[in-house]
Amino acid sequence: MRRFEGHTDYVNSVAFSPDGRYALSGSDDVTVRLWEVKYPPFCPGGAHPFPLLNRAHAVEQLAAERGRLAELLREAQAEMARRAFRQAYCLLRQAQELPDCVRDQQTLSLLTQLGQIGPGRRVGLRNAWLARRFEMHTNIKSIAFSPDGRYILTGGGWWTEGDKVLLWDAAAGQEVRRLEGHTHSANSVAFSPDGRYALSGSDDNTVRLWEIATAQQVHCFKGYSCPDCVAIAPEGHSPFVRSVAFSPDGRYAIAAYAVLSDDNLIRLWEVKSGREICRFKGHTRYVDSVAFSPDGRYVLSGSADDTVRLWEVATGREVRRFERHTSFVLSVAFSPDGRYILSGSDDKTVRLWDAATGREVGRFKGHTSNVRSVAFSPDGRYALSGSADGTVRLWDAATGREVRCFEGHTDDVNSVAFSPDGRYALSGSWDKTVRLWELDWELEFPDPADWDEGARPYLDIFLTLHTPYAPDSLSRVGKPQWTEEDFQKLLQELGYRGYGWLRPEGVRRELEKMAKERK
Numbered sequence: 001m002r003r004f005e006g007h008t009d010y011v012n013s014v015a016f017s018p019d020g021r022y023a024l025s026g027s028d029d030v031t032v033r034l035w036e037v038k039y040p041p042f043c044p045g046g047a048h049p050f051p052l053l054n055r056a057h058a059v060e061q062l063a064a065e066r067g068r069l070a071e072l073l074r075e076a077q078a079e080m081a082r083r084a085f086r087q088a089y090c091l092l093r094q095a096q097e098l099p100d101c102v103r104d105q106q107t108l109s110l111l112t113q114l115g116q117i118g119p120g121r122r123v124g125l126r127n128a129w130l131a132r133r134f135e136m137h138t139n140i141k142s143i144a145f146s147p148d149g150r151y152i153l154t155g156g157g158w159w160t161e162g163d164k165v166l167l168w169d170a171a172a173g174q175e176v177r178r179l180e181g182h183t184h185s186a187n188s189v190a191f192s193p194d195g196r197y198a199l200s201g202s203d204d205n206t207v208r209l210w211e212i213a214t215a216q217q218v219h220c221f222k223g224y225s226c227p228d229c230v231a232i233a234p235e236g237h238s239p240f241v242r243s244v245a246f247s248p249d250g251r252y253a254i255a256a257y258a259v260l261s262d263d264n265l266i267r268l269w270e271v272k273s274g275r276e277i278c279r280f281k282g283h284t285r286y287v288d289s290v291a292f293s294p295d296g297r298y299v300l301s302g303s304a305d306d307t308v309r310l311w312e313v314a315t316g317r318e319v320r321r322f323e324r325h326t327s328f329v330l331s332v333a334f335s336p337d338g339r340y341i342l343s344g345s346d347d348k349t350v351r352l353w354d355a356a357t358g359r360e361v362g363r364f365k366g367h368t369s370n371v372r373s374v375a376f377s378p379d380g381r382y383a384l385s386g387s388a389d390g391t392v393r394l395w396d397a398a399t400g401r402e403v404r405c406f407e408g409h410t411d412d413v414n415s416v417a418f419s420p421d422g423r424y425a426l427s428g429s430w431d432k433t434v435r436l437w438e439l440d441w442e443l444e445f446p447d448p449a450d451w452d453e454g455a456r457p458y459l460d461i462f463l464t465l466h467t468p469y470a471p472d473s474l475s476r477v478g479k480p481q482w483t484e485e486d487f488q489k490l491l492q493e494l495g496y497r498g499y500g501w502l503r504p505e506g507v508r509r510e511l512e513k514m515a516k517e518r519k
Contacts (some may be wrong), residue, residue, distance in 0.1 A: 004035045008408040009130055028133075029408045035041065040159075069098055069107075077112055085443045103129065108440065110363055112423045115491070119501030122422065123396065125403050129426065131438040132173050134349045138164055140428030142188045142414045145196045151176065151212075152426065153184030154434055155200055165189060167202045167212065170419075170436065179210045181217050188243045193250045195408035197271070201241030207255045210330035219274040221253070221267075245288045248296045249465055252277065254303060258286030266290055268300055268313070270473070280311045282318050289331045293355075294338045295464040302329030308343050310355065314475040319360045335380040336497055340397070342383055344371030350385045350399060364395045366402050373415045378422045379498035386413030392427045392437070403447060406437055417472040421496060440442065450506025455499045459511050462490050463518060480515050487511070 009029035016023055016037075023035040072095040079088035088110070114120040116138035134152070142155040150170055151343040157164030165179040166184045184203035191198055197218065198210045209219040238497045241257045256266045266280040266285055267510075285304035292299060298319065299311040308322035308329055327346035334341060334355070340354040350371055352362030376383055382403065383395040392406040392413055411430035418425055425437040467487065491504055 002032075002037070006033060007031065008039075008406065009133070012389055030410060032262075035473040037501060048439050065098055065101075067463050069095055069101055069104065071164075072098075072214050073110065078108070080113070080118065080338065082117075085114055085120065087118065087445060088118070089114055089445065096468065098394050102127065102440075108438065111440070111443070112421055115441065115443060115498075116421055116500060117474075118495075119445050119448065121446060121498040121501070122377075122381060122441045123444045124442040125439060126442045127440040128394075128404050128406070129438055130406075130408060130435060132436040134168060134173055134434040134436070136166075136432045136434065138185075139411075139430045139432055139435055141185065141414050143417055143426055143428040143434060144189050145170070145417050145419050145424075145426060147420060147507055149419045149424075150435075151191075151195075152437050153189045153191060153198055155189035155202075156428070157182075157185035165198070165210070167198075167215075169435075170424075177212070177215045179208075179217075181208055182206065182222075184240075187241060188255075190245050191375070192246050193248060197250070199244045199246060199253050201244040201255050201257070202316075203240040205257075207244055207253070207269075209253065209274075219271075221255070221269050221274055221276075229383055236484070242287060245290050245292055246271075247292050248294055248461075252292075252296075253455060254290050254299055254496065256287035257289045258304075264303070266299065266311070268299075278313075278316045280316055280318075282309060283307070285328075288329065291332055291334055293334050294336060295461045299330045300334060301340060301346075302332040304328040306345075307340065308332055308353065314472070320339060320355075322353050322358050322360070324360050325349070328370075330370060333374050333425060334375055335376050335397075335406055336378060337380055338461060339418055339457060340376075340380070341393075342374045342376060342397075344374040344385055344387075346370040348387075350374055350383060352383070352400075362397065362400045364400045364402070365391075366393055366405070367391065369412075372413060375418055377418050378496040381498070384416045384425055386416040386427050386429075388412040389427070390431075392416055392425065392435075394425065394439075406435075408435060409433065424454065445502045450502055450503050451510050452499060452502060455494060455497070455502060455507070456510075456514075458490075458494060458497055458499070459507075459514055462486075462493075462511070463515055480518065 007025050007027040007029050011025050013026045023037055026032045026294040072091050076088045076091040090261045092107050092111050129152050137297045140154055140156040144153045152168040152170050166175055167177040169176050180202050180204040180374040184201045186200045188201040201207050208217055238393045241255050244255045253269045253271050264283045268277045268278055283303040283305050287301050287303045287304040302308050308327050309318055310320040314320050325345040325347050329343050329345050332346040341355050343351050348367050350364035351360055354361050367387040367389050371385050371387050373386040381397055383397045385393050390409045392404055394404040396403055409429040409431050413427050413429045414430040421465050428434045463480040466482045468478045470477045
């Protein structure tokens with residue numbers, strides 16, 4: 001009969017006022033809300049203000065609604081099978097208009113598919129809500145989605161706590177595996193591109209590589225002080241790892257660490273051998289965040305020296321410096337096409353940069369405390385940020401407009417991420433929770449086409465990653481080589497990036513043309 005919406009977390013208790021005019025609700029979002037019911041007051045001896053359905057009629061009505069939902073979903077799937085995606089989209093929106101079906105999981109899953117296998121492209125956020133909350137026993141410093149979106153990796157803990165790298169089933173909300181070995185808190189975690197391995201960096205001065213299937217440690221990378229490694233910290237100074245990342249092909253791992261000295265290095269290792277390949281040095285204070293460019297040719301870093309820096313992997317030289325932040329840079333990220341850079345800072349801003357020129361092209365304001373973590377959506381059209389003000393905010397990357405503010409965390413938000421398909425946003429906090437937010441996107445459906453220039457950067461990235469390595473193991477030379485399986489993965493990625501409406505044969509022709517033109 002009526003729905004009262006506004007809470008951003010579980011509602012634990014409700015009550016009516018004695019006259020029936022108001023309702024009171026208490027929630028885990030730390031608010032108590034008073035609602036006007038807008039029905040006449042209770043009248044002793046009179047008709048009840050809330051007409052009750054006959055039980056049999058209620059069951060019959062519910063069955064009819066469920067039947068109509070099932071019918072609409074069948075019709076939508078049939079339209080998707082014959083590639084009538086606009087019609088399928090309209091049917092799914094009709095399904096959501098049925099009572100209590102806005103958040104129906106099968107409907108939402110089909111809508112997500114329209115943005116992947118179908119030609120759907122995100123043009124706005126229709127709705128969003130808290131889908132699941134993961135309760136932890138310690139604070140959360142870092143989170144990551146697996147490449148297939150099925151699992152979540154978390155890192156955290158206090159200084160003296162170890163064994164705080166955990167693997168979770170995203171759908172069930174259950175802990176699956178514990179990666180044991182760290183003796184202090186884990187500051188950063190990452191999945192390998194194939195999802196088989198995890199990387200973690202800790203206050204115990206180690207970077208560790210784990211096999212997900214067995215939860216076994218594969219490497220403890222040399223260069224940090226740990227029982228298996230040689231200490232490199234200057235006497236009297238203890239380094240701690242701030243950030244870790246895999247290269248896009250999974251061949252290399254990178255880590256940034258802080259030492260209370262001038263030795264603020266970023267180090268690159270070969271994953272298979274554990275051999276250190278090179279070092280990036282230049283920051284004048286500790287480095288808080290590192291990331292690889294989508295093609296693996298560059299490394300990005302954000303530092304407490306207030307700068308963002310771009311490094312060339314093959315030479316180790318600094319290519320570009322981004323200097324507009326007025327305080328520590330706490331998080332950095334590349335856009336999926338590699339053209340833009342996102343940074344979050346202690347100055348309470350999120351900034352967007354042109355990677356090629358170093359020019360600041362956007363500044364997102366709204367957070368009331370430092371911005372701890374930033375991420376791009378899979379299509380690069382939206383940005384996500386988490387802050388010490390306890391909020392997670394979604395931004396339109398092109399305009400800088402705040403699209404949604406997610407509230408519910410009761411302490412600093414240290415890490416945010418998008419799921420690979422863009423259906424979810426994830427946030428981890430000092431409040432000992434990880435929260436999964438469902439994003440219901442508005443979609444548009446461009447007419448099928450052979451090619452669009454907006455997809456060119458993704459083909460460039462593909463060709464770079466499929467070009468053989470040179471003898472130095474860092475640069476790439478020769479002609480790109482790929483298999484049909486590789487090409488099908490490219491088509492899937494183009495779907496994630498908002499180009500699922502491109503015809504495969506058109507993409508293939510353009511890819512082969514670009515490969516021939518490469519020197």
